[in-house]
Amino acid sequence: MSNTYKSAGVDKEEGYKTVDKIKKAVAGTHNANVLNNLGSFGALYEIAGYKNPVLVSGTDGVGTKLKVALDSKKYGSIGVDCFAMCANDILCHGAKPLFFLDYLACGKLDSEIAAEIVLGMVEACKDNNCALIGGETAEMPGMYQPGDYDVAGFCVGIVEKEEIIDGSKVAAGHKLIALPSSGFHSNGFSLVRKIFPDFNEEFEGKPLYETLLVPTRLYYKPIHKLLEEVEIDGIAHITGGGLIENVPRMIPQGLGAKIDTSKIQIPSIMLELEKRGKIARKEMYGTFNMGVGMVLAVDANHAPKVLDLLDDAYEIGEIVKSENQIELF
Incomplete structure (x- = not known):
């Protein structure tokens, strides 16, 4: 043959x-x-x-x-x-x-x-x-x-x-606005799979894989809804490296992001991962989005309108003069 x-x-x-x-x-x-x-x-x-x-x-x-x-x-x-x-x-x-x-x-x-x-x-x-x-x-x-x-x-x-939005207009006093994620999105899954080896186990009344496979949220509609009415000076997509690595990418030198972690709405699946894996909170913030899919930097005067236009957005911090590009407290 x-x-x-x-x-x-x-x-x-x-x-x-x-x-x-x-x-x-x-x-x-x-x-x-x-x-x-x-x-x-x-x-x-x-x-x-x-x-x-x-x-x-x-x-x-x-x-x-x-x-x-x-x-x-x-x-x-x-x-x-x-x-x-x-x-x-x-x-x-x-x-x-x-x-x-x-x-x-x-x-x-x-x-x-x-x-x-x-x-x-x-x-x-x-x-x-x-x-x-x-x-x-x-x-x-x-x-x-x-x-x-x-x-x-x-x-x-x-x-x-x-x-073009490139972060060059970001200044001290700008507010940081979080847009929620839909879950892990597509980052950190090597660690997720290590801690959750059984995707069929039950979590909150359904198979775990249903929670893990929730698709990455698409931000086109909310972002462009804002751009039609408000000036946005910086946008960070929170992917691999979490808030710690991605927020600084939109901030000019000499400035830093001061983020109040008590305001961040962490999904229950991430809290369960942290607990079960005995993972340090800093490691979590440097690996996962922790429930924040996008972070916007806007003039303080524009922040109320951003929050009004987007029902699920919320403030998590501000830009300050600092040599540390990000501070979580």
């Missing part, structure tokens, strides 16, 4: 099935700026209506949260996570997401699983008025075990040059 690509472990037909399952849904994210369809060698996106546009890009993956999804055979939220980790990053500069591309790698492709992951991306893209314009599905036997998947993505957004 002669050798074929399929005999080496790559089933092209399963790839075609995946495309068939997602093609219509993906097309539903397109708008008039998308000039071609899936299947071309490159995706074409027209930029119009801007005076001095600047493109803002971000790329990320889902990390070992994938292991929770794969072991639990629940794949729907993973695509949302992948998109959110990229799109939330570019939001920190005031950008509107334009388009997204994904990369899915596996040992043996299952079109049902692949489609479920991509359809999660479709859902997230629609929520952010963003077009899913392309991607790559790589079946790589020998590199990944059958049943293993890895997911990454790439998002490009746009902002007028004079409207």
Whole structure:
């Protein structure tokens, strides 16, 4: 019998099935700026209506949260996570997401699983008025075990040059406003899995994996709702490294963030992780978002309006003159 690509472990037909399952849904994210369809060698996106546009890009993956999804055979939220980790990053500069591309790698492709992951991306893209314009599905036997998947993505957004948010206007006296997270989002899962090895154990009346797999919150709508009415001088997406590493990224030298941790609304699952794992509180704040998905730095005069516009936002501190970029008390 002669050798074929399929005999080496790559089933092209399963790839075609995946495309068939997602093609219509993906097309539903397109708008008039998308000039071609899936299947071309490159995706074409027209930029119009801007005076001095600047493109803002971000790329990320889902990390070992994938292991929770794969072991639990629940794949729907993973695509949302992948998109959110990229799109939330570019939001920190005031950008509107334009388009997204994904990369899915596996040992043996299952079109049902692949489609479920991509359809999660479709859902997230629609929520952010963003077009899913392309991607790559790589079946790589020998590199990944059958049943293993890895997911990454790439998002490009746009902002007028004079409207870029880069933290340069952040000043002493600015208030720090927290936007709640939906849970762990997609960070710290290597430690989460170490402390919670059984994803099926019961937590607050349901299997633990349901809590762990809550998708990363998408912040496009609340952030751009604010930008239409209030000037925001700094935005930090609280991802890997937690508040300790991410808040300083939006603060100029000579200033620091003074955060009152008693105001932070920590999710019960994180408190349980801390207790069960005997993890120091400082380690928690340097690893997880602790219930805070985004932190905004706004002029004190604008803070009341921000809190009024967003029902779930709350103040956690302020910017002070300091050589310490962040102080938790």
